[in-house]
Amino acid sequence: MRRFEVALPEDLDECLRFLADRGPESKLLAGGTDLLPQMKNGVTTPKHVIDLTGVARVHLLESEAKAGLRIGSAVPARQVELDARVRNGYAAIADAAALIGSVQVRNLASVGGNLCNAAPSADMAPPLLALEAQAAIAGPKGERRVPLSDFFAGVRKTVLGPDELLVEIVTPPPGPRSGGSYIRHTPRRELDIAVVGVASQVTLSNGVCAKARIALAAVAPTPIRATAAEAALEGKALTPELIDRAAELAVQSARPISDQRGSADFRRHLVRVLTRRTLTAALARAGA
């Protein structure tokens, strides 16, 4: 690894002061499971690495009935995967957290790091998009909230400024009779990157679908919502025929490329299959 200096802030203010001084030549380190390989490969060569281990604010994992779920950006995937509040109330998030890397990686890899790395295939993105999460971002002028749907700016790009830090991800409570699911396709079951990942989140009311949210990974430069498919579901009973129709509409939202993981055609096929499966699973979890 190229040599660098390390900063060890003990709170958020200290971290923000360092970012204000040296932000453009610095990298923030949470779990390190993306950053360290990138630094070892020479893809990233920061002069300074700011270790978030001592910043308590980014390690909180809290769930409140009204405010919803707050996941500190540095909370490891493994902690999210095992948290009963996440599993019960926000199951799609737990589904995704359980799929990242191996257990040795999940104990390090952070939710915020997965989002800030901004890979099109990021597993944490689809369930958080489907749950309409917001990114709480701290900077020199205070904190701002950005809907996660506006957080990704391109392949490996986010809207974070060089003097800013993702503090936490806030997910509103989905409400009663809601269910969600995230499924991805990988050639291997573990330690692989999604060829396609799909999250679905539905809320039922009086026998019909009151709200539907569908998000796709690895079929566009950023994780995206499949809004046409969502609109087709809302206000209607979720019959198998309607789910098939939504799966077709989700395929139309996808703009996949062909690469070593799969062809564009195969990815479109996967969007169809996984949208159907996640909607069916979400419906079952909503208690239909």
Place this chain on the structure above:
Amino acid sequence: MAKQILSSTINGEAVEVLVQPYETLLDALRENLGLTGPKEGCGTGDCGACTVHLDGKPVASCLMLAVQARRRSVTTIEGLSDNGVLHPLQDAFVRHGVPQCGFCIPGVLMAAAALLAEHPKPSEEEIRYGIAGNLCRCTGYTKMITAITEAAQAAAAPRSA
């Protein structure tokens, strides 16, 4: 580049050691502390040969900076036995002749020890998932699974005097 003082608990002992800011935990353990049980296979978190416990949880020590272990407790394979008495997993691995080349074994044992701490009676599938982050290029997985299953049963059985 100013060296940093790293204060941690390593294998149950309070340790203070000077580390470079860019040094990984794995390098600090091996080069500065002489704990050569954890191995560097890939250096990118794919192979699991560097697995150690951080506050009781298995992590890839090649993906951590040494300074990130400050004020925390690290256990390596050297700390798995208890005053010279082998951990039941180590004992089962020896009796079943699990190691072939042996390079992956310290990592596999640390992953398996963490698994048994969480699931004292794991199913075969749980065992396979528990060591999914550990690659064995000799492909000796069958004996590993047998030995881990046996160690779990031995730990669950009432001990005779």
